[in-house]
Amino acid sequence: MFSQFKQLQIIAFLFLFIPSEQWLLITQVPDITMSTKGLCHIDNGLSTRQILFCQRHLDIMPFIRFGTNLALEECKTQFKNRHWNCSLFYEQKQIENILDSGTKESAYIHAITAAGIAYAITKACSTGRLNSCGCDMSLQNKNDPTTKWSGCSDNVLFGSEIARKFLNLRERPMRNKQSLLNIHNNQAGIKTIQTEVDRQCKCHGVSGSCEFKTCWRSLKPFFHIGNQLKEKYDDAIEVRLHRSENKLRLMARNTPYERQTKLDLVYLNPSPNYCIKNITYGSFGTYGRSCNRSSRAIDSCELLCCNRGYQSHIVTYRDKCNCRFTFCCTITCQECIQTKEISRCL
Ligand SMILES: *[C@@H]1O[C@H](CO)[C@@H](O)[C@H](O)[C@H]1NC(C)=O
Ligand SMILES: *[C@@H]1O[C@H](CO)[C@@H](O)[C@H](O)[C@H]1NC(C)=O
Numbered sequence: 001m002f003s004q005f006k007q008l009q010i011i012a013f014l015f016l017f018i019p020s021e022q023w024l025l026i027t028q029v030p031d032i033t034m035s036t037k038g039l040c041h042i043d044n045g046l047s048t049r050q051i052l053f054c055q056r057h058l059d060i061m062p063f064i065r066f067g068t069n070l071a072l073e074e075c076k077t078q079f080k081n082r083h084w085n086c087s088l089f090y091e092q093k094q095i096e097n098i099l100d101s102g103t104k105e106s107a108y109i110h111a112i113t114a115a116g117i118a119y120a121i122t123k124a125c126s127t128g129r130l131n132s133c134g135c136d137m138s139l140q141n142k143n144d145p146t147t148k149w150s151g152c153s154d155n156v157l158f159g160s161e162i163a164r165k166f167l168n169l170r171e172r173p174m175r176n177k178q179s180l181l182n183i184h185n186n187q188a189g190i191k192t193i194q195t196e197v198d199r200q201c202k203c204h205g206v207s208g209s210c211e212f213k214t215c216w217r218s219l220k221p222f223f224h225i226g227n228q229l230k231e232k233y234d235d236a237i238e239v240r241l242h243r244s245e246n247k248l249r250l251m252a253r254n255t256p257y258e259r260q261t262k263l264d265l266v267y268l269n270p271s272p273n274y275c276i277k278n279i280t281y282g283s284f285g286t287y288g289r290s291c292n293r294s295s296r297a298i299d300s301c302e303l304l305c306c307n308r309g310y311q312s313h314i315v316t317y318r319d320k321c322n323c324r325f326t327f328c329c330t331i332t333c334q335e336c337i338q339t340k341e342i343s344r345c346l
C-alpha cells in the first residue's frame with residue numbers, strides 16, 4: 001500500500017517535470033547559435049521526434065525558426081487592437097496554455113505558424129539559400145505565344161511539406177484529441193498559403209510595349225496570408241469529436257448548417273474571457289492596454305477596456321521638427337516639445 005502510494009507520487013513528480021513541447025520557443029534562440037546543433041534541444045520546446053528532425057535537417061532549421069518568428073510578429077500586428085493581442089512570451093507555461101487550449105486563438109497560432117514556416121522555406125528555395133530545393137520549373141513547359149514562363153517560380157509544395165512534417169511531429173493524434181485539431185489547423189494554414197500565389201510579369205518589347213512577357217509565380221507578401229487567416233479566425237467553426245468506423249473525426253457542431261472544409265479554422269473549446277486576467281487559461285486581461293478615445297471601432301476605449309473605464313494622460317515628449325535639407329547633403333532639424341494624449345484601460 002505504502003509503496004504503491006510512493007510510486008504514484010513519483011509518477012506525479014515526473015509528470016510535472018516533463019518539459020513542455022512548444023516549438024515556438026525556438027524563436028527565442030539567439031541567431032548566433034543557429035548554425036550549431038544547439039537549436040535541436042528539448043529546452044527550445046522541441047519534442048523528441050522534432051529533435052531528430054532538427055538534427056537531420058540542420059540546414060532547414062534556421063528557416064523554420066525564421067518562419068515561426070515571421071508568423072508571431074504578423075499575429076501581433078493583426079491582433080494589436082483586440083482583447084487577445086497574441087502576446088505569448090511571458091513564461092513557457094503560458095504558451096502551452098494557449099497552444100493546446102483548443103480555442104480559436106490556438107487555431108490561429110497553429111495555422112499562421114504553419115503558413116509562416118512554409119513561406120520562409122519557399123522563399124529560401126527561390127533565392128537559392130537551400131540546397132535541397134529550387135524553383136518550380138513545371139510552368140516553363142507551358143505553351144503560350146505571348147508569355148514566356150521563366151524566372152524563378154516559388155515552389156510552394158516543398159515548403160508546405162516540410163512545415164506539415166515538422167509541426168505534426170509534435171502531435172499524437174491517437175492519444176490526444178487536441179492533436180487532431182492542431183493537425184487540421186496546421187493544414188488549414190498550409191492550404192491558405194497555397195492559394196496566395198500571384199503571377200508577376202516583366203514586359204519586353206519596343207520601348208516598353210508589352211509585346212512579350214516573362215512571368216513567374218510568386219507568393220504574395222506575408223501580411224496577405226495573415227489577413228486571410230484572420231478572416232478565418234473570425235469565421236472559425238466549432239467542432240466536436242465523432243467516432244465512425246472506429247476512427248475519430250472532427251465534425252461541425254452546428255450541422256447541417258455548417259460544414260468545415262480543409263481551409264477552415266476549427267476549435268473545440270470556447271475562448272476564455274480575455275477582458276479578465278486568467279493566466280491558467282492563457283488570458284492576460286486588458287488592464288493597462290492603450291486604447292483610442294476617439295475611435296468607435298474595435299480599438300475604442302469602450303470596447304478594448306470592456307466598459308471598465310480608462311484614464312487619459314497628456315504626455316509631452318521631445319521630437320525633431322522643422323527639418324530642412326541643406327545642400328549637400330545634410331538634414332538639420334530643430335527640437336520641439338510635442339504633446340499627445342494616451343489613454344489606458346483601467
Ligand atoms: C479562469 O477561467 C476559468 C474558466 O472560465 C474559471 O473557472 C476560473 O475561475 C478563472 N479564474 C480566475 C482567477 O478568474
Ligand atoms: C498585449 O497585451 C499585453 C497584456 O495586456 C500587454 O502587456 C502588451 O503590451 C500588449 N501588446 C501590444 C503590442 O499592445
Ligand SMILES: *[C@@H]1O[C@H](CO)[C@@H](O)[C@H](O)[C@H]1NC(C)=O
Nearest residue numbers: 291292293294295296297299
Ligand atoms: C483614433 O481613432 C480615430 C478615429 O477612428 C483615428 O482618426 C485616429 O487616427 C486614431 N488614432 C490612433 C493613434 O490610432
